[in-house]
Amino acid sequence: xxxxxxxxxxxxxxxxxxxxAGASFAFLGVDFGTLFGRDSLRQMAEFARGxxxxxTSPEFLxxxxxxxxxxxxxxxxGTLLAALGGALLALPASGRWGRWLRPPARLALNVLRSIPExxxxxxxxxxxxxxxxxxxxxxxxxxxxxxxxxxAETLENAPPEPARALRDAGSGxxxxxxxxxxPVVLPQFTSYALYRWEYNIRMxxxxxxxxxxxLGQMLYVSLSxxxxxxxxxxxxxxxxxxxxxxxxxxxxxxxxxxxxx
Amino acid sequence: MPVGAAAAPRDPALPARVALTVVALLLLWPALELTEFDxxxxxxxxxxxxxxxxxxxxxxxxxxxxxxxxxxxxxLETLALATxxxxxxxxxxxxxxxxxxxSLSISRLGPSRGARLRRALRLPLRLLLVVMRSIPEIVxxxxxxxxxxxxxxxxxxxxxxxxxxxxGKVYFEIYEAGDTRPARAVLEAGGGRLHAFAYGxxxxxxxxxxxYTVYRWECAIRAxxxxxxxxxxxLGQQMELSMxxxxxxxxxxxxxxxxxxxxxxxxxxxxLRKVLT
Amino acid sequence: xxxxxxxxxLTLPGGHRALxxxxxxxxxxxxxxxxxxxxxxxxxLLRVLGLALRPTAGALAMADVDPWVLPARALQQLRGRIGxxxxxxxxxxxxxxxTAVLAGRLGAFGLWRGxxxxxxxxxxxxxxxALARLDLAERxxxxxxxxxxxxxQRVGVARVLYQRPDLILADEPVSALDPQLADQTVGELQRxxxxxxxxxxxxxxxxxxxxxxFPRIVGLRDGAVVFDCPPVRVSDAMLHELYATESQxxxxxxxxxxxxxxxxxxxxxxxxxxxxx
Numbered sequence: 001x002x003x004x005x006x007x008x009x010x011x012x013x014x015x016x017x018x019x020x021a022g023a024s025f026a027f028l029g030v031d032f033g034t035l036f037g038r039d040s041l042r043q044m045a046e047f048a049r050g051x052x053x054x055x056t057s058p059e060f061l062x063x064x065x066x067x068x069x070x071x072x073x074x075x076x077x078g079t080l081l082a083a084l085g086g087a088l089l090a091l092p093a094s095g096r097w098g099r100w101l102r103p104p105a106r107l108a109l110n111v112l113r114s115i116p117e118x119x120x121x122x123x124x125x126x127x128x129x130x131x132x133x134x135x136x137x138x139x140x141x142x143x144x145x146x147x148x149x150x151x152a153e154t155l156e157n158a159p160p161e162p163a164r165a166l167r168d169a170g171s172g173x174x175x176x177x178x179x180x181x182x183p184v185v186l187p188q189f190t191s192y193a194l195y196r197w198e199y200n201i202r203m204x205x206x207x208x209x210x211x212x213x214x215l216g217q218m219l220y221v222s223l224s225x226x227x228x229x230x231x232x233x234x235x236x237x238x239x240x241x242x243x244x245x246x247x248x249x250x251x252x253x254x255x256x257x258x259x260x261x
Numbered sequence: 262m263p264v265g266a267a268a269a270p271r272d273p274a275l276p277a278r279v280a281l282t283v284v285a286l287l288l289l290w291p292a293l294e295l296t297e298f299d300x301x302x303x304x305x306x307x308x309x310x311x312x313x314x315x316x317x318x319x320x321x322x323x324x325x326x327x328x329x330x331x332x333x334x335x336x337l338e339t340l341a342l343a344t345x346x347x348x349x350x351x352x353x354x355x356x357x358x359x360x361x362x363x364s365l366s367i368s369r370l371g372p373s374r375g376a377r378l379r380r381a382l383r384l385p386l387r388l389l390l391v392v393m394r395s396i397p398e399i400v401x402x403x404x405x406x407x408x409x410x411x412x413x414x415x416x417x418x419x420x421x422x423x424x425x426x427x428x429g430k431v432y433f434e435i436y437e438a439g440d441t442r443p444a445r446a447v448l449e450a451g452g453g454r455l456h457a458f459a460y461g462x463x464x465x466x467x468x469x470x471x472x473y474t475v476y477r478w479e480c481a482i483r484a485x486x487x488x489x490x491x492x493x494x495x496l497g498q499q500m501e502l503s504m505x506x507x508x509x510x511x512x513x514x515x516x517x518x519x520x521x522x523x524x525x526x527x528x529x530x531x532x533l534r535k536v537l538t
Numbered sequence: 539x540x541x542x543x544x545x546x547x548l549t550l551p552g553g554h555r556a557l558x559x560x561x562x563x564x565x566x567x568x569x570x571x572x573x574x575x576x577x578x579x580x581x582x583l584l585r586v587l588g589l590a591l592r593p594t595a596g597a598l599a600m601a602d603v604d605p606w607v608l609p610a611r612a613l614q615q616l617r618g619r620i621g622x623x624x625x626x627x628x629x630x631x632x633x634x635x636x637t638a639v640l641a642g643r644l645g646a647f648g649l650w651r652g653x654x655x656x657x658x659x660x661x662x663x664x665x666x667x668a669l670a671r672l673d674l675a676e677r678x679x680x681x682x683x684x685x686x687x688x689x690x691q692r693v694g695v696a697r698v699l700y701q702r703p704d705l706i707l708a709d710e711p712v713s714a715l716d717p718q719l720a721d722q723t724v725g726e727l728q729r730x731x732x733x734x735x736x737x738x739x740x741x742x743x744x745x746x747x748x749x750x751x752f753p754r755i756v757g758l759r760d761g762a763v764v765f766d767c768p769p770v771r772v773s774d775a776m777l778h779e780l781y782a783t784e785s786q787x788x789x790x791x792x793x794x795x796x797x798x799x800x801x802x803x804x805x806x807x808x809x810x811x812x813x814x815x
Contacts, residue, residue: 010467013475013533021348024341030414040409047408073295114520118487122504127312128303132296161628168590169701170618170645175652179641183630206399209491219400223407239395269663273679
């Protein structure tokens with residue numbers, strides 16, 4: 001591509017996009033006039049003003065802290081369960097339990113991860129009741145699908161020689177896997193799981209919107225009764241928690257990279 | 262056998278392993294408490310009954326003509342919602358990314374009017390972009406539902422704000438990563454920033470910009486379904502209603518519609534991105 | 539363990555004929571060296587004997603039993619009595635030497651002891667003793683990826699020594715070691731075989747090592763046995779013919795002329811048959 005030559009493709013796509021956007025607005029019939037009209041804007045400004053200042057009463061701060069801890073716990077336990085479940089599913093999904101189990105295992109993993117976490121959360125609230133346990137289960141199930149697929153790929157790429165040599169020396173299949181293959185794939189598994197945990201903390205925070213506990217549930221309740229000062233505190237708590245976790249996980253990953261088994 | 266062989270040494274990794282295990286258990290216990298972890302809840306009689314009723318109605322799928330029509334309309338609504346939201350996001354992201362971009366900094370070339378002001382604005386604008394994308398889109402959706410009411414308008418605004426933050430950052434990075442000399446040349450020749458952008462940066466970066474935008478559009482479709490669960494319209498809102506009513510067949514049909522929609526978006530996105538490269 | 543091989547054929551998946559009719563009988567406690575040029579089939583032969591590969595045709599009997607018709611459990615137990623030393627030991631990089639060596643007896647440990655040994659090594663003294671025989675005792679708790687290629691090869695030997703098998707198969711076990719260490723290691727394998735009266739079949743690239751240590755030399759070329767003699771009957775002419783496609787000089791470690799335990803007898807020099815047995 002020489003400088004100055006007219007590239008028409010991006011413009012074509014952009015044009016198509018603009019057309020699609022126009023069609024979308026027309027289809028939805030969103031009345032931007034009323035939406036951004038004076039009354040509406042004033043209403044939104046009132047709403048926004050309600051957020052300042054955030055509620056800093058000790059009682060509410062304590063509840064926020066508990067909510068944050070709950071969210072963190074949901075993400076941690078959920079990711080842990082997901083790593084175990086995903087590893088278990090990855091064994092058949094990578095073909096280690098025979099050719100016939102591979103397609104159904106992969107199908108199961110695809111179903112688990114295709115359904116968004118929030119949909120799982122609504123489902124789990126039906127199955128286990130309102131509260132953080134539902135959120136934990138929803139994350140566990142969805143993330144098991146995600147991690148299971150990543151784990152299966154890692155297993156498929158792992159060298160078969162160490163385990164093969166152990167079996168040739170008379171070891172059973174399980175021990176040969178634990179001594180020969182697991183040491184090779186475990187660092188990668190851990191890395192994937194930690195990376196996913198970071199993302200899950202954000203997810204855990206919002207699953208509460210459908211009743212799955214944590215800061216999300218508190219935020220939903222506060223907004224429902226228009227206690228915007230509380231909502232502001234909760235939003236700040238969410239942002240702070242996510243930033244803290246990003247820092248912590250970077251440090252943890254460096255630390256784990258140095259040690260061995 | 263070596264003479265004077267010492268007794269077998271102890272495993273030096275043991276203390277660290279024990280310590281790690283203890284710490285892990287000490288953290289696990291309160292975590293389980295906090296999550297109200299109790300597998301027995303899954304087997305409580307009313308939960309089982311609810312689940313039974315729900316799963317029992319999964320098959321057959323709800324396939325009545327007017328329901329399918331509703332599903333189709335909702336899916337189109339989601340599609341429109343995501344596209345409209347992305348359009349607004351791009352409209353916001355372009356000026357924002359320009360404003361924070363260094364490569365179009367006229368002030369770099371020498372002192373100029375308003376240089377200080379522009380420099381001073383750059384940091385808060387960057388911060389604004391961070392805030393816009395750090396708050397998850399579903400939180401924005403909830404806020405907008407409270408502010409402007411249920412329906413797709415809230416979804417459009419949520420996507421617009423959140424994705425403007427993401428696009429703004431990535432656009433800016435794409436500008437900086439490309440060859441900035443044509444832009445500087447225009448600036449040095451006395452052209453305005455907008456000229457520099459149109460003739461200097463855009464030709465170089467456009468394929469990548471559009472490619473990333475298309476990728477984000479695909480994500481927006483998925484996000485729009487999820488946002489529907491808090492009332493922002495589209496397929497998600499309908500699915501939430503059906504789940505609350507434990508109408509398994511309807512949920513099953515809508516899940517299939519959701520997968521089809523995602524696959525469609527994936528296909529269009531892959532096609533467009535192939536066209537671009 | 540007694541070995542009886544009759545007209546063994548092995549065709550690899552690519553179509554290459556690795557073994558073309560190999561027949562061999564090894565008594566219990568015998569020590570045999572297999573020599574030959576690259577591609578002769580030494581590794582394939584050892585892998586078939588180690589039950590790592592199934593022959594395409596021919597009969598194999600280990601202690602008068604056909605291993606391939608055994609039920610799974612019996613086959614696994616038989617495998618535990620065979621120790622295969624690989625040329626490139628398949629050791630997980632982050633595993634510690636103690637665990638790698640102990641893994642040699644996983645068949646004997648059983649599931650629970652094997653699991654427990656992951657948490658705390660079950661027999662540190664035994665692992666250390668095995669490594670001490672190869673001068674690696676002090677590296678007991680080091681990770682495999684901290685070792686050189688030669689050291690790793692010795693760990694592979696140590697693992698098989700720890701396994702205490704009835705049949706030791708060594709596939710070029712000293713290819714990465716310097717001459718002195720190579721000599722010591724082959725000597726150690728000899729001692730092990732003699733002390734426990736177990737069969738040892740080793741393929742070696744260095745002819746002088748083979749002639750020095752083994753009372754029986756099998757020459758392999760293009761998948762077939764060319765000669766099968768005690769070292770005294772192996773003349774330089776036979777060796778040169780064996781390695782004909784390779785360079786004029788024979789593959790040896792040291793610079794000394796090939797030493798054999800006893801000089802060639804006059805009968806052997808006068809019309810010696812290539813195939814001694």
